[in-house]
Amino acid sequence: MKHKIALVHGMGQHKENWSNAIQTQIKQQYAELQSVFTKDFDELFEFVEIRYDNVFDEQRARWKSQADDVLENLKIGGISSGGLEQIVKATQSLGEDNFFTTHILDVVLYKWYPLIAEEVRLNVAKSFLDIAKTTTDWSIIVHSLGTAVVHDTLQAMFTQSVEEELLPRVYRPSNIWMIANVSRVVSENQVYRSLVKPTLNIAYGLCEEYFNAQHEFDPIPMVKPFQSDKADAVIWKEEAGGLYLHLPIKGKNTTQINVHAFDHYLAIPSLFVPMMRSFAGRNSIDKTNLANFIAQYESTTVEGQAQSLKLKLEQINPKDMSSIEEFLKALREYYEFLTTIAAD
Amino acid sequence: MKIILSIVLIVASHTAVSAQLCPTEDTVLPDVYIQNADNLEVRAGITISAEIVANMVANNCFGSQTDIDSFTKKLLEKLQNATNSNDKGNVLELKKNVDDMLVDLIAYAEQQAKMTASVETAQVWAEFIHRLNTLLLTRDVSQADFTIGIGQRDDLTTKLISSYSGLSVVTRHCPESNLNPWQGDACVQAVKETIGLFRGLVLASKVIHAANLDTLNLHLVTIENRLKGYKDYYQKAEPLWPWESLFNTNVVTAKDKIQQGNLVGFREPVEYQWLVLHPSTALQYVSDQETDFKPALIVDVLGYNKLKWENNGSDVTSYGASAIVALSEFDGKTNIGWGMRFFYNRTYSFGITKNSDQVGLFISVGALEKFNNWNVDEDKFLKFHDEISTQF
Numbered sequence: 001m002k003h004k005i006a007l008v009h010g011m012g013q014h015k016e017n018w019s020n021a022i023q024t025q026i027k028q029q030y031a032e033l034q035s036v037f038t039k040d041f042d043e044l045f046e047f048v049e050i051r052y053d054n055v056f057d058e059q060r061a062r063w064k065s066q067a068d069d070v071l072e073n074l075k076i077g078g079i080s081s082g083g084l085e086q087i088v089k090a091t092q093s094l095g096e097d098n099f100f101t102t103h104i105l106d107v108v109l110y111k112w113y114p115l116i117a118e119e120v121r122l123n124v125a126k127s128f129l130d131i132a133k134t135t136t137d138w139s140i141i142v143h144s145l146g147t148a149v150v151h152d153t154l155q156a157m158f159t160q161s162v163e164e165e166l167l168p169r170v171y172r173p174s175n176i177w178m179i180a181n182v183s184r185v186v187s188e189n190q191v192y193r194s195l196v197k198p199t200l201n202i203a204y205g206l207c208e209e210y211f212n213a214q215h216e217f218d219p220i221p222m223v224k225p226f227q228s229d230k231a232d233a234v235i236w237k238e239e240a241g242g243l244y245l246h247l248p249i250k251g252k253n254t255t256q257i258n259v260h261a262f263d264h265y266l267a268i269p270s271l272f273v274p275m276m277r278s279f280a281g282r283n284s285i286d287k288t289n290l291a292n293f294i295a296q297y298e299s300t301t302v303e304g305q306a307q308s309l310k311l312k313l314e315q316i317n318p319k320d321m322s323s324i325e326e327f328l329k330a331l332r333e334y335y336e337f338l339t340t341i342a343a344d
Numbered sequence: 345m346k347i348i349l350s351i352v353l354i355v356a357s358h359t360a361v362s363a364q365l366c367p368t369e370d371t372v373l374p375d376v377y378i379q380n381a382d383n384l385e386v387r388a389g390i391t392i393s394a395e396i397v398a399n400m401v402a403n404n405c406f407g408s409q410t411d412i413d414s415f416t417k418k419l420l421e422k423l424q425n426a427t428n429s430n431d432k433g434n435v436l437e438l439k440k441n442v443d444d445m446l447v448d449l450i451a452y453a454e455q456q457a458k459m460t461a462s463v464e465t466a467q468v469w470a471e472f473i474h475r476l477n478t479l480l481l482t483r484d485v486s487q488a489d490f491t492i493g494i495g496q497r498d499d500l501t502t503k504l505i506s507s508y509s510g511l512s513v514v515t516r517h518c519p520e521s522n523l524n525p526w527q528g529d530a531c532v533q534a535v536k537e538t539i540g541l542f543r544g545l546v547l548a549s550k551v552i553h554a555a556n557l558d559t560l561n562l563h564l565v566t567i568e569n570r571l572k573g574y575k576d577y578y579q580k581a582e583p584l585w586p587w588e589s590l591f592n593t594n595v596v597t598a599k600d601k602i603q604q605g606n607l608v609g610f611r612e613p614v615e616y617q618w619l620v621l622h623p624s625t626a627l628q629y630v631s632d633q634e635t636d637f638k639p640a641l642i643v644d645v646l647g648y649n650k651l652k653w654e655n656n657g658s659d660v661t662s663y664g665a666s667a668i669v670a671l672s673e674f675d676g677k678t679n680i681g682w683g684m685r686f687f688y689n690r691t692y693s694f695g696i697t698k699n700s701d702q703v704g705l706f707i708s709v710g711a712l713e714k715f716n717n718w719n720v721d722e723d724k725f726l727k728f729h730d731e732i733s734t735q736f
Contacts, residue, residue: 038402070623077640126568170553
């Protein structure tokens with residue numbers, strides 16, 4: 001039984017095999033750092049790709065098909081319905097692929113369409129149970145919107161009673177890596193009061209170790225950030241029993257304009273090294289390889305541009321740090337920023 | 345020949361191959377640890393021997409397929425049988441296999457406990473045996489946490505007795521020398537005991553995992569049924585427009601159980617839908633118009649659709665009615681009628697509208713297709729329309 005690692009995506013389009021590049025990146029970085037004291041990646045671990053974007057895509061396709069049907073028949077019948085036709089056309093446009101429909105709409109559907117959110121969670125829960133069925137040891141690496149999805153799915157899975165039986169917590173994941181965590185702003189749940197916390201005692205939490213990584217320049221997890229000094233956060237951390245690790249990523253760790261990207265986070269040594277140690281043990285990394293890995297990474301950072309990037313991204317700085325609307329605004333402005341840079 | 349050999353060597357150097365990291369015999373230390381001892385990062389307060397044991401545990405050397413231990417091999421065979429029983433849905437056989445394995449594990453633990461020289465390790469074995477016996481009697485797994493380490497596997501603490509550390513037991517009996525870290529009888533004994541303990545813990549975790557597979561299956565089947573239910577819902581329920589889905593939010597969340605601001609379990613399937621300003625099209629026949637069926641825009645101003653779930657939430661039947669407005673174009677004029685629509689499993693939708701003195705009958709395209717397949721006589725339908733018109 002290998003340690004299975006579930007990879008869960010964030011917002012945006014993620015077709016089948018979306019994780020191939022991420023898997024290659026992790027395996028390659030592991031091999032670059034690997035010491036003689038650890039087995040090869042494939043001997044110890046196995047990736048499992050988790051996908052829920054299909055639920056959003058299918059809903060958009062259903063709305064488009066519904067609108068196509070109405071508009072076509074209106075045309076055949078020569079019927080003019082004025083405003084209603086415009087609304088139907090707007091619904092039809094949800095089937096097109098653009099930043100609003102593939103990114104923002106993912107968040108909107110998850111946050112405000114509970115039936116769709118539930119279908120997302122059921123899909124992810126099925127994947128998690130398929131994993132837990134075949135191994136005693138599994139973990140999760142999750143990005144962006146996926147952090148809320150994973151949180152809510154685990155909470156539902158382990159509180160669901162079937163024929164008066166709860167799912168035993170021996171099937172819980174070992175480590176959860178939350179990257180660019182947006183669970184506090186997107187989830188329906190009160191994440192600091194849920195069961196999804198790392199605990200020593202199996203009775204009190206749903207994982208053993210909980211990591212939270214947030215890049216200084218990334219505006220997406222900035223609204224209601226997971227790490228905060230609020231009273232309930234302090235209680236959560238105390239209950240977590242010392243197995244919680246917050247990884248604030250400094251702005252100098254920037255190698256591309258899209259600082260929010262999954263692969264951008266995973267390339268950062270101050271994130272990847274503790275990740276590898278958490279999975280393969282502290283002696284899995286060779287000292288010389290580590291020095292080379294860091295030097296190689298630093299040679300690719302945009303150090304000179306980091307400051308100007310920071311200034312530009314700071315303009316996105318959300319005013320209200322607690323509202324989902326402000327989160328969506330930040331998301332839109334971030335996309336506009338990326339588009340402007342790409343055009344330049 | 346030399347050239348070919350060189351090529352083989354170059355290819356080999358680019359393919360990472362793990363060194364032999366696990367012992368081939370209980371007390372034989374693989375060379376890699378001695379040859380690279382200087383590179384091993386040894387935590388403060390422990391010796392290199394303890395770090396090596398921790399490293400082996402992190403590399404799944406004990407209680408796994410690669411373990412050389414004969415008890416492990418036998419237990420893993422039984423575990424495979426248990427998993428096969430579960431895959432066949434034979435819960436009784438699964439439970440029997442699990443009971444057998446628990447008995448074997450208890451016997452193994454008792455044997456190991458007798459051989460141990462360390463008081464702490466003996467205490468962990470005693471707790472281990474106690475919990476497995478309890479498990480055998482009660483099947484209560486709420487306290488059956490045999491996982492190793494606090495987060496990281498190479499931590500070598502156990503959750504059975506929190507004060508126990510395999511690292512400190514080995515450290516106490518093994519020398520600090522890097523040359524041969526497994527020196528002396530006391531050290532070898534401590535290493536053997538610790539390895540035996542962690543092997544037992546890994547195996548116990550696997551048995552407990554198997555012990556509850558029937559419950560896991562129950563949850564898995566429930567989720568699969570819900571997902572099937574979603575497929576059926578999208579085929580048979582009325583297709584809601586974005587604004588209607590928002591309007592129906594309370595319908596979806598009505599039965600939610602909330603504790604401390606958190607949802608408990610998954611949501612129950614919805615039992616009804618509200619239709620609000622719901623546009624769709626249908627083929628309409630209006631009396632006194634010299635034309636066949638023509639497309640009409642039907643707007644359900646307000647409608648109610650009942651959903652009846654069967655087969656553990658995997659199948660749904662839907663039926664409902666709504667108050668409608670129908671728009672159609674005849675002879676360049678827009679006709680607006682009002683009336684009722686009745687629908688069943690989305691495909692079948694029929695309605696009647698009235699516009700001043702005219703009565704319209706309409707049928708959904710899907711239903712018309714079905715009727716055509718059933719060779720429904722159109723003349724009879726028109727006769728039915730005329731009869732209805734006289735009563736309206």
